[in-house]
Amino acid sequence: MSADSRIEAITRRIIERSKPTRDVYLERVRMQIGKGVHRSVLSCGNLAHGFAACSVGDKAALSGDQVANLGIITSYNDMLSAHQPFETYPALIRQAAAEAGGVAQVAGGVPAMCDGVTQGQPGMELSLFSRDVIAMAAGIGLSHNMFDAAVFLGVCDKIVPGLVIAALTFGHLPAVFIPAGPMTSGLPNDEKTRIRQLYAEGKIGRPELLEAESKSYHGPGTCTFYGTANSNQMLMEIMGFHLPGASFINPNTPLRDALTKEAAKRALAITALGNEFTPAGEMIDERSIVNGVVGLHATGGSTNHTLHLVAMARAAGIQLTWQDISDLSDIVPLLARVYPNGLADVNRFHAAGGMGFLIKQLLKAGYVHDDVRTVYGKGLAAYTIDPRLGEDGNVVREPAPEDSADPKVLAKAEAPFQPNGGLKMLKGNLGRAVIKISAVKPERHVIVAPAVVFHDQEDLQAAFKAGKLDRDFVAVLRFQGPKANGMPELHRLTTPLGVLQDRGYKVALLTDGRMSGASGKVPAAIHLTPEAVDEGPIARVKDGDMIRIDAVAGTVEVLVDPAEFDAREPVRPDLSANEFGLGREIFAPLRRIAGPADQGASVLY
Ligand SMILES: O=C(O)[C@H](O)[C@@H](O)[C@H](O)[C@H](O)COP(=O)(O)O
Ligand code: SF4
Numbered sequence: 001m002s003a004d005s006r007i008e009a010i011t012r013r014i015i016e017r018s019k020p021t022r023d024v025y026l027e028r029v030r031m032q033i034g035k036g037v038h039r040s041v042l043s044c045g046n047l048a049h050g051f052a053a054c055s056v057g058d059k060a061a062l063s064g065d066q067v068a069n070l071g072i073i074t075s076y077n078d079m080l081s082a083h084q085p086f087e088t089y090p091a092l093i094r095q096a097a098a099e100a101g102g103v104a105q106v107a108g109g110v111p112a113m114c115d116g117v118t119q120g121q122p123g124m125e126l127s128l129f130s131r132d133v134i135a136m137a138a139g140i141g142l143s144h145n146m147f148d149a150a151v152f153l154g155v156c157d158k159i160v161p162g163l164v165i166a167a168l169t170f171g172h173l174p175a176v177f178i179p180a181g182p183m184t185s186g187l188p189n190d191e192k193t194r195i196r197q198l199y200a201e202g203k204i205g206r207p208e209l210l211e212a213e214s215k216s217y218h219g220p221g222t223c224t225f226y227g228t229a230n231s232n233q234m235l236m237e238i239m240g241f242h243l244p245g246a247s248f249i250n251p252n253t254p255l256r257d258a259l260t261k262e263a264a265k266r267a268l269a270i271t272a273l274g275n276e277f278t279p280a281g282e283m284i285d286e287r288s289i290v291n292g293v294v295g296l297h298a299t300g301g302s303t304n305h306t307l308h309l310v311a312m313a314r315a316a317g318i319q320l321t322w323q324d325i326s327d328l329s330d331i332v333p334l335l336a337r338v339y340p341n342g343l344a345d346v347n348r349f350h351a352a353g354g355m356g357f358l359i360k361q362l363l364k365a366g367y368v369h370d371d372v373r374t375v376y377g378k379g380l381a382a383y384t385i386d387p388r389l390g391e392d393g394n395v396v397r398e399p400a401p402e403d404s405a406d407p408k409v410l411a412k413a414e415a416p417f418q419p420n421g422g423l424k425m426l427k428g429n430l431g432r433a434v435i436k437i438s439a440v441k442p443e444r445h446v447i448v449a450p451a452v453v454f455h456d457q458e459d460l461q462a463a464f465k466a467g468k469l470d471r472d473f474v475a476v477l478r479f480q481g482p483k484a485n486g487m488p489e490l491h492r493l494t495t496p497l498g499v500l501q502d503r504g505y506k507v508a509l510l511t512d513g514r515m516s517g518a519s520g521k522v523p524a525a526i527h528l529t530p531e532a533v534d535e536g537p538i539a540r541v542k543d544g545d546m547i548r549i550d551a552v553a554g555t556v557e558v559l560v561d562p563a564e565f566d567a568r569e570p571v572r573p574d575l576s577a578n579e580f581g582l583g584r585e586i587f588a589p590l591r592r593i594a595g596p597a598d599q600g601a602s603v604l605y
Helices: 005-034 044-051 056-063 084-099 122-142 159-169 189-200 206-216 228-238 254-269 286-299 305-315 322-331 346-352 354-364 457-465 491-502 562-567 584-593
Strands: 069-074 103-109 149-153 175-178 385-389 395-399 423-428 431-436 446-454 473-477 507-511 524-529 546-550 555-558
Touching: 005 286, 005 322, 044 056, 056 103, 069 084, 069 122, 069 254, 084 103, 084 149, 084 254, 103 122, 122 159, 122 305, 122 584, 149 159, 149 254, 159 175, 159 228, 159 305, 175 254, 189 206, 189 491, 228 286, 228 305, 228 354, 254 385, 254 395, 286 305, 286 322, 286 354, 305 322, 322 423, 346 354, 354 385, 423 546, 431 555, 446 457, 446 507, 457 473, 457 491, 473 491, 473 546, 491 507, 507 546
Parallel strands: 069 103, 069 149, 149 175, 423 555, 446 473, 473 507, 507 524
Antiparallel strands: 385 395, 423 431, 431 524, 446 546, 546 555
């Protein structure tokens, strides 16, 4: 089943554009593959160090080059509810590997930041760069070169993108991603938001707010809104890094453990020592990347992936642009309504038919490429399934349903919630930006209002609390880009801007910073490039300038006489206050070399 001709055309132009870098990348992957079983190039001393702490049996196995060895890269910590379940995964993976006649070793750990803990805090200024630090940290583990395949334990925002960059950098190895699954449903996300707004208006106190937050985020597993973390799960499934049906099974359940053990065995089965060798660098190609972007649009996924997918693709020599993402958005319909794009959470998304139903609809309508390679074999059609626990405790896969079990949450391709995708690119005399329209009411897709300029999100919060913002306005929050302060998420502003919007004002945010994947109802033109610290046009905007954000036409403009605007000097504020404190001083070198948002805001390329 071939993809829609428009999808094919965009895929072809990505292939053409990427050819120079993709050819070099594939040549390097094949050269590494050509060196044979990797630990066989190690000296006896290297090898002895590599298995010194192993059992006698594993030492014997690893002394030769016939037994496959899995490198586990884990992002376990107790800070992220989504990653806490990984504490027990290495033992489960070792057991599964032994059952399959292989070996598994933890090759290394990577840091993982919880953006929920750092949201609105200085620590958030390390968040985006942590993606590339995670890629480097995973590379340190895999550089021991003891492994025939790698399994990656990661879920949340920057962790999966960082691990994918590492997996593709070590593209000569098969790579299987193993998730931990979503938290069970707690206080509904819209109720959490309502209570936050009551607190922002001074109508309730901290005890009531903390009670609501704790009922929302209440146990192990990924937070249940459709933010970056759950967008990551969708991507790993539709791009073929997960086993079919792995994404949205709750932690600490028999099916979850069965999926984890199956993933470990599958990773051992697809090494060069077997007959289904599937190196990640060849498995992921331009079609896989396009399938990921399509999945993002069809589900109203996180705006952060206009940064991460670009950086992930680049790791495999594939050059994905915002124009590609925007053009795909014009083609792909919105088929899922999961908070903030609706009231349901990911548990209800899964119960409605989940990834199997979604992929089946996208394949039927020709929006995705079926002729792709995955860790499960060939063809995306293998993912149109519903995972169950079999009698023998193993995973059983039944065909995904033809109909959505909840048409308010998952729609069929012939009757979508919106004719186009969740993400729109904006261009104009202020530069290039991104806006997530899937969660914004249509009457707010175009906003024309005077600018109120801020250099710090706290100043906007203070202006709100002082009652200075009860009017139509565009909050122009600048010096939030990668080089300025690490491009933090400004999701805390959703609450005051949401209160003002609910009071009937036409409000929007324009920033060179980011929002959370969980942000939604307030129109926000984000990732503005060039950023203010690079003297982008946003550095010349003044209070009162009329700003037009138009998600229909795809434009972002300041409505000031061009000659007058160009004659203005860019503002150059003192940013030294955010150059130290809570680790920001050690990230200064990364701020200096960070690339622009439309190229992934990466420090790696
Ligand atoms: O991109 C994302 O999805 C966010 O970074 C998300 O991971 C973050 O944790 C939010 O801040 C959670 O939402 P609240 O802050 O509203 O709890
Ligand atoms: S989804 Fe966000 S808040 Fe929840 S655990 Fe992951 S990073 Fe933390």
